Amino acid sequence: MIYLNEINNENTFNxxxxxAFLKACKGNKYECFFKLIMTYGLSRIELVCLEWDDIxxxxxxxxxxxxxxxxxxxxxxxxxxxxxxxxxxxxxxxxNLKKLLLEVKEKQEINKIANDDYDxxxxxxxxxxxxxxxxxxxxxxxxxxxxxxxxxxxxxLLSGLSICLDNFICEKARDYDYYRAxxxxxCKYKKSNNNYADFNFNKNKKFLNAMNDLLECENQSRKxxxxx
Numbered sequence: 001m002i003y004l005n006e007i008n009n010e011n012t013f014n015x016x017x018x019x020a021f022l023k024a025c026k027g028n029k030y031e032c033f034f035k036l037i038m039t040y041g042l043s044r045i046e047l048v049c050l051e052w053d054d055i056x057x058x059x060x061x062x063x064x065x066x067x068x069x070x071x072x073x074x075x076x077x078x079x080x081x082x083x084x085x086x087x088x089x090x091x092x093x094x095x096n097l098k099k100l101l102l103e104v105k106e107k108q109e110i111n112k113i114a115n116d117d118y119d120x121x122x123x124x125x126x127x128x129x130x131x132x133x134x135x136x137x138x139x140x141x142x143x144x145x146x147x148x149x150x151x152x153x154x155x156x157l158l159s160g161l162s163i164c165l166d167n168f169i170c171e172k173a174r175d176y177d178y179y180r181a182x183x184x185x186x187c188k189y190k191k192s193n194n195n196y197a198d199f200n201f202n203k204n205k206k207f208l209n210a211m212n213d214l215l216e217c218e219n220q221s222r223k224x225x226x227x228x
Contacts, residue, residue, distance in 0.1 A: 012160035015168055017153050023217045024151040030143050032100035033127060033135075034161060035215055040064055040091055041162045041183050044137045050126045055101060060093040091182070092201050092208055096215040101126070108132075165214075172210045174203075 013021055018038070025031045037047055045067045054063045065088045093101075104126065111130050112118050119132035127135040141158045148155045156164075166183060173179035181199040201208070 012156055013153065013164040018164045018168070019214070019217065020151060021147065021153055021164075022215060024147050024153075026217065028143070028147065030140060032097070032104050033140060034144065035097055035100065037158070037161045038165050039094065039097060039211065039215065041165075043067075043162065044140070044158055047140075048125070048127045048135050048137070051124045052105065052126060053124065055093065055126075057093070057098065057102070060098060061090050062093045062097075063088045063090045065089075094208065094212045094215060096212050168214065169211075172207050174207065178204065178207070 022035070022038075025034050028034075033047060036042055036050070037044075040062070042050075042064065046064055049067050050064075054065070056062070108128065111132065112120070115131055117131060119128075122128050122132055122134055125134060129135060129139075137158065144158055144161065145155045147153075169182055170179045173182060178199070178201075182201065
C-alpha cells in the first residue's frame with residue numbers, strides 16, 4: 001500500500017490525528033465545514049462558494065464545482081467567481097454530513113428572523129456568518145488552529161485538511177479508478193477532461209459506510225467500549 005500523504009506529513013494529519021481531530025471538532029460551530037473539506041477534498045474557495053442548490057437532500061447527493069479564480073492584485077481574489085459547470089462532480093451525501101448541513105440550514109433560517117441587520121444577499125451560500133455575510137478563509141483557518149492547539153495536534157493549514165483522508169480513501173476504495181474519482185484527481189491536477197463524471201459511487205456501500213463511520217467517530221467509540 002502506498003500512503004500518499006506521508007511525503008508531506010507535516011502539512012496534514014495522519015489517520016490517528018485525523019480521528020482525534022474529528023472527535024475534537026464534534027459540536028464545534030464549524031464542524032460541518034471542516035468535515036466537508038475533509039470528505040470531498042474541497043479547496044477553501046470551493047467551500048465558501050458552495051451553494052444550497054448544489055446539495056440535493058432528497059436524492060442525497062452533493063455536486064462540487066471547481067472555481068476559476070481571478071486575481072485582482074497580488075493578494076486578493078474576486079469574491080464572485082465563475083463555476084466550471086462542465087467539471088461538476090456529484091458525490092453521495094453521507095448521512096453524517098446531511099444531518100450537519102440540515103442543522104446549518106435551520107440555523108440560517110433562525111438567524112434571518114432573529115437578526116434585524118441580516119444580509120439577505122448571500123441566501124444561496126452555505127457558508128455564511130450569523131449576520132448573513134460571507135465567511136472568509138481566516139475564520140476557518142483560525143478555528144482549525146484553535147482545535148489543533150487544544151488537542152495537541154499539529155497546527156496545519158486549511159489546505160492540509162483537504163488531503164488528510166487520502167490514505168483512508170485509498171485503502172477503502174474498491175480500486176484505483178474509484179479512488180481517483182472520489183478524490184477528484186483530474187481537478188486537483190488541472191486536467192481539462194472529466195473522465196470520471198459518471199462513476200457510480202453508490203455501488204460501493206462498504207466504502208460509504210466506512211467514510212460515514214469515520215465522520216461519526218464510531219470506530220473510536222467501539223474501541224473505547226471494548227477497553228472498558
